[in-house]
Amino acid sequence: xxxxxxxxxxxxxxxxxxxxxxxxxxxxxxxxxxxxxxxxxxxxxxxxxxxxxxxxxxxxxxxxxxxxxxxxxxxxxxxxxxxxxxxxxxxxxxxxxxxxxxxxxxxxxxxxxxxxxxxxxxxxxxxxxxxxxxxxxxxxxxxxxxxxxxxxxxxxxxxxxxxxxxxxxxxxxxxxxxxxxxxxxxxxxxxxxxxxxxxxxxxxxxxxxxxxxxxxxxxxxxxxxxxxxxxxxxxxxxxxxxxxxxxxxxxxxxxxxxxxxxxxxxxxxxxxxxxxxxxxxxxxxxxxxxxxxxxxxxxxxxxxxxxxxxxxx
Ligand SMILES: Cc1cc2nc3c(=O)[nH]c(=O)nc-3n(C[C@H](O)[C@H](O)[C@H](O)COP(=O)(O)O)c2cc1C
Numbered sequence: 001x002x003x004x005x006x007x008x009x010x011x012x013x014x015x016x017x018x019x020x021x022x023x024x025x026x027x028x029x030x031x032x033x034x035x036x037x038x039x040x041x042x043x044x045x046x047x048x049x050x051x052x053x054x055x056x057x058x059x060x061x062x063x064x065x066x067x068x069x070x071x072x073x074x075x076x077x078x079x080x081x082x083x084x085x086x087x088x089x090x091x092x093x094x095x096x097x098x099x100x101x102x103x104x105x106x107x108x109x110x111x112x113x114x115x116x117x118x119x120x121x122x123x124x125x126x127x128x129x130x131x132x133x134x135x136x137x138x139x140x141x142x143x144x145x146x147x148x149x150x151x152x153x154x155x156x157x158x159x160x161x162x163x164x165x166x167x168x169x170x171x172x173x174x175x176x177x178x179x180x181x182x183x184x185x186x187x188x189x190x191x192x193x194x195x196x197x198x199x200x201x202x203x204x205x206x207x208x209x210x211x212x213x214x215x216x217x218x219x220x221x222x223x224x225x226x227x228x229x230x231x232x233x234x235x236x237x238x239x240x241x242x243x244x245x246x247x248x249x250x251x252x253x254x255x256x257x258x259x260x261x262x263x264x265x266x267x268x269x270x271x272x273x274x275x276x277x278x279x280x281x282x283x284x285x286x287x288x289x290x291x292x293x294x295x296x297x298x299x300x301x302x303x304x305x306x307x308x309x310x311x312x313x
Pocket of ligand 1: 030031032081203226253
């Protein structure tokens with residue numbers, strides 16, 4: 001009976017456009033929780049999700065931080081992976097051959113340790129025609145300026161976005177850090193500097209102590225908090241950013257189920273990313289996509305745009 005019902009119900013249009021990229025639906029992985037895509041092929045059909053987002057790429061390979069670098073917390077986790085990645089050259093050589101075979105837009109998340117490095121990685125992305133867009137991670141310390149995090153200072157954020165905008169001949173998504181007093185100030189600065197879309201949020205800085213050893217549970221001392229624990233903070237920030245800029249916003253933070261993703265869409269996110277949930281259930285994104293579709297059918301909504309930004313006050 002259910003199958004029969006499915007066959008006669010018109011399927012809602014779930015497609016959205018972000019910075020000129022057409023996505024079949026608004027659900028994609030959050031960088032760093034989905035490897036380079038291929039790792040998840042035993043679990044999900046890559047052509048069912050809206051986009052693939054790569055692990056953060058840098059100019060040179062990066063080994064990351066010493067272990068332990070992850071710790072479970074209440075409804076979430078702390079990580080201080082330290083942006084371990086294969087580097088842009090190995091990515092092109094060893095990871096792109098798989099990504100080229102998939103009929104789903106690929107978004108390359110990237111970062112630099114200095115302003116110049118950010119600019120250089122952006123330039124290298126131009127050599128990969130199959131990359132649909134760049135997602136710029138500005139939650140990194142500027143080693144040349146005493147380690148101040150680019151994304152916590154509107155001026156530094158604006159500088160890095162302007163340089164990357166100049167060098168990158170592809171749509172540019174800028175991913176914001178929540179570790180600021182007023183995220184709208186940085187959001188406006190990066191929009192003005194040329195961001196085509198904004199993704200938020202990255203992880204919240206946290207710390208946890210093992211009381212038996214009295215040592216930090218993460219060798220790096222602090223780590224980034226992610227998972228359901230951060231969702232209300234993320235929804236609040238996405239709502240604020242949507243109200244402050246006119247470029248599309250991608251909502252991230254603690255999405256586990258369709259209902260969580262719907263919260264972000266209702267406050268105005270045009271798409272969402274799923275991070276930590278992929279570690280718990282590698283098929284989470286598929287259930288989320290199906291759940292959003294079921295909700296739209298239930299509500300009699302033909303086009304997901306009717307839901308996006310439909311918050312009632
Ligand atoms: C293990 C791990 C690695 C991550 N690596 C990156 C990264 O390379 N680049 C980036 O922009 N964000 C990275 N993030 C942040 C996530 O993309 C996401 O913004 C954050 O985890 C919040 O979403 P969630 O609560 O759904 O996990 C990472 C997160 C985790 C847990």
